[in-house]
Amino acid sequence: MTTPHNTAKVGEIAKTVLMPGDPLRAKYIADTFLENPIQFNGIRNMLGYTGSYKGKQISVMGSGMGMPSIGIYSYELYKFYDVENIIRVGSSGTYTDELNIHDIVLVDSSWSQSTYANVQAGVEGDIQYPSELLTNKIEETAKQINIPIVRGRIHSSDVFYYESSVPNYIDFYNNHKCICTEMESYALFHNAKTLGKQAASLLTISDSLVTHEEISAEARQTSFNKMLQIALEACL
Ligand SMILES: O=P(O)(O)O[C@H]1O[C@H](CO)[C@@H](O)[C@H]1O
Numbered sequence: 286m287t288t289p290h291n292t293a294k295v296g297e298i299a300k301t302v303l304m305p306g307d308p309l310r311a312k313y314i315a316d317t318f319l320e321n322p323i324q325f326n327g328i329r330n331m332l333g334y335t336g337s338y339k340g341k342q343i344s345v346m347g348s349g350m351g352m353p354s355i356g357i358y359s360y361e362l363y364k365f366y367d368v369e370n371i372i373r374v375g376s377s378g379t380y381t382d383e384l385n386i387h388d389i390v391l392v393d394s395s396w397s398q399s400t401y402a403n404v405q406a407g408v409e410g411d412i413q414y415p416s417e418l419l420t421n422k423i424e425e426t427a428k429q430i431n432i433p434i435v436r437g438r439i440h441s442s443d444v445f446y447y448e449s450s451v452p453n454y455i456d457f458y459n460n461h462k463c464i465c466t467e468m469e470s471y472a473l474f475h476n477a478k479t480l481g482k483q484a485a486s487l488l489t490i491s492d493s494l495v496t497h498e499e500i501s502a503e504a505r506q507t508s509f510n511k512m513l514q515i516a517l518e519a520c521l
Pocket residue numbers: 305306307349350351374375376377445466467468469505
């Protein structure tokens with residue numbers, strides 16, 4: 286079957302999907318790391334590809350930005366395409382000067398003010414967790430290939446640009462123990478749990494809320510190879 290957002294037929298998407306927010310990062314991953322990638326989706330330019338990595342079939346697809354967007358794409362992958370594992374591979378802004386640009390964060394919980402889980406399934410609470418098994422596998426893989434990562438709680442926000450009249454990153458860091466921010470993991474983790482599937486999230490620090498240092502839009506498409514290597518190796 287196809288969906289309003291995905292023209293792939295069942296069987297064209299692998300059991301494990303790497304999911305960056307940016308569809309052009311999905312194309313970069315397919316072009317750089319997958320053998321014989323075949324594009325399965327282009328609707329709304331939300332590019333998706335299936336290819337092989339060291340002999341294993343893996344798919345990669347953009348999620349778009351924000352929880353409504355990853356909510357749709359991840360739900361369809363799990364529910365209609367028999368996908369078992371989704372590993373988000375995202376960019377993130379750090380809330381602390383203990384993290385530097387290009388550091389890699391493995392999410393072990395996501396705090397959010399989002400209503401996604403409540404609206405979608407009546408679930409209360411402001412924290413969602415990734416799948417322990419998949420997250421532990423990613424952590425072990427990073428150790429094996431000697432790429433340092435930091436495991437911690439993150440903030441999944443509905444907002445990128447805040448007014449100064451509302452609490453800022455200092456509050457999210459001090460009072461909610463979030464070390465960095467992005468915009469999708471909370472909804473992804475909720476969908477996975479609700480549908481009995483696996484999800485994990487790896488993030489590369491692209492900018493700092495503390496120092497205002499940041500990398501370019503182009504670098505956010507193409508400079509995350511270490512994080513991608515961890516995610517791909519963890520699929521094997
Ligand atoms: O780089 P991606 O994976 O899109 O992730 C982060 O970047 C976007 C904001 O610039 C949001 O989607 C946020 O979660």
